[in-house]
Amino acid sequence: MDLNYGAEYEEFRQDVQAFCKEYQGVSFKSESTDNQMHDALSGSSTTEKTAKEVTRSEWQKILIEKGFIARAIPKEYGGYGGETDIIKSRIIATEFSKAKIPGGMGGQGIDMLVPTLLEWGSEEQKQKYIRPTLHGEMIWCQGYSEPNAGSDLASLQTKGELIDGNWVINGQKIWTSTAQYSQMMFCLVRTEPEAPKHSGISFILIPMDTPGIEIRPLVDMTLKAGFNEVFFDDVTVPEENIVAKRGEGWSVANSVLGHERGSLADPNATMNRLNTLINMMKEQTIDGRRLIDIPSYRDRLMQVQGKVMASQAHSLRLLSSKINPGQNVKLGGMIQKLVGTELRHELEGLAIDVLGEIGTLYEDSPYLKEDGSFQFTYMYFLGLIIGGGTNQIQKNIISERGLGMPKEPKITEAS
């Protein structure tokens, strides 16, 4: 056991700390009303507003220039052009989280599409799409799920036909987050109807202003973060908008799905939310008694703290396994989505319980605590428990790939 990163990294940590000090209290020019909730999800605080205001896009460029994000993405595509360094990424995440400085943008484009294009895209596609995506100027949505293709995603039916050098797309997608703000969609489309289901799918890039696309909002239970349904009626895009070859779409999509699952439950954000909860329990009272002085509440708090500490230690072990080849973490990575989302849901739910009736307040109500973020995040994480491969699907994956248990036998003919 050696928890030191070494002198080089301690120097780097000091650089990051200096940066955090310089930008202490930075906030975003209000381009979007979702900022507040975005901050609650990432565990950073919006309460300390200062004069330092930047746009999201300006912030992206500052972070890329420093090498704090897009670190290993080549300069020619708009990245920093350095080497992947997991320890540095960890230090950046930890220090930003401590200083409550917003990190780089996430979202489907940066987290999913950019790594996909780097692995599978043509040179033209990399040149055209990566830079504006990294700069937050090109927002992407993901067109995967369909009404009849959820957990069984590969049974998707949205159809693409190559006609006169164009893909003509018809069908419907669902659960499409941010479709209404997006310039582009990366979409799984069935282009080879005769092929077996996994090898008949292609990965196609679709500008969202193409005629024939209709977006209908699908409001979720938080009434804030919206999904959409997206309908395609003879939507026509050029042949070159396909990524990789025809029929390779399933492999393309799978190469980055693992990344999404891991990013759903950041242990730093969970620790920040725990601290917010602890502070709230020291301030709020029942009959003049602090919430934290009520033994049953305190015991539940300590139980959640135990789980958060376990998951923090676990993330250190995972980090170690990435920089020490040969260190076996067995199931280590596979459990992250399941454990992380359930823990966060439990933590936010505890905050609601200790607040009692106050915990049910929402939106702009008087007596609202922490901008209503406990209620919002409690519901939002229920969404994450279901989304990104439901936690039941995660259990299938863990038992089959992690524990070597057999798959459910196929039913020969479904009724």
Place this chain on the structure above:
Amino acid sequence: MFFGLSEEQEQFQDYVKKFLTDNVTVDEIRKIANGEDQALQQEVYSGLINLGINALLVPEEHGGLGADLLSAVAVAQGLGSGVGPIPFAGAYVMAPIALNLAGSEEQQKKYLPEIVSNQTKFGVGLSEYVAAREDAGIDLANGKANGKALFVIDGDQADYFLLANKGGVMFLVDANDKGLEKIKLTSVDKTRSYLELTLKNVAAEVLPNSENDPELAKKVLDAGRIIFAADSLGASETMIEKAVSYAKERKQFNRVIGSFQAVKHMCAEMASDLEPCYAMLWQAAHSFDHAPDEARLQACQAKSHISEVAKMISKKATEVHGGMGFTDLLGLHYWFKRIGLNRQLLGGPELIREEAAEIQGFNQ
């Protein structure tokens, strides 16, 4: 940066595991547990002592290996995984640590080398220091100890007992003292011994540094708690392995039961709740020696959290085995009971969480 057990620690753990798998089958555990084969028990005990598990925490200057608590954790995981029917947490972890931290130079010179040679064995009774039940407890005055100590561990063959009064003053008593009476307690877990001691004017040899530093007894407690957590983690690991392999063999409705999602999901839940416990445990053990500021909280949380996870696993893994899990024939219950005892020793989860809250100044 490396987070985990070192190669050496893993190897030591493998030796312990291999020794137990090779020498202590469920039938043999049953014989030992029923007290039917004391020669066998002695053989197992000597075999593990030959691996050096007693010398781990004794400093090199006293002939020991001078290892840190993480090494003892690696061993304890191995003992838990094979329900090793021998003394460990008290005799070879808490006793040497107490002597090291609180003993006089003379006491260290006298006792530590004898732990290495295993000529002197220590039982440990700190239950009353944590939470006294049945009005037990020991008063210490003028070098004499009076009272009652319950739930003393590793005391079966002990030559001395390490005890403490409510103020955390630790002391040794001779097992042969005329004022000392040993009464056997029968717990569900028959792989380890459990004693009651009554003391009437028993000569007490105080570990002097503990007289003015109550933190030392807490430190000894932390070590014991971490070791019991490690034991439960090892036992849980084995229970999952047994459940998974049983589910891959047992057939019902013309399928192995491990192909049913109801069974698979129980196994996935066990595995994913246990997985982060490794890191939590190792971090707590590492902090014990190298990060004192965080050590107490981590020790408390590791003991309480891992006890909760292990309890859940002991139940689900038994359920996966169906009716067989409930039988003595299969012997799964030895792991179930081991986890059950570890959970309560040196404080159950609720008590320890309250202590964790206190450490952070939460309950004023």
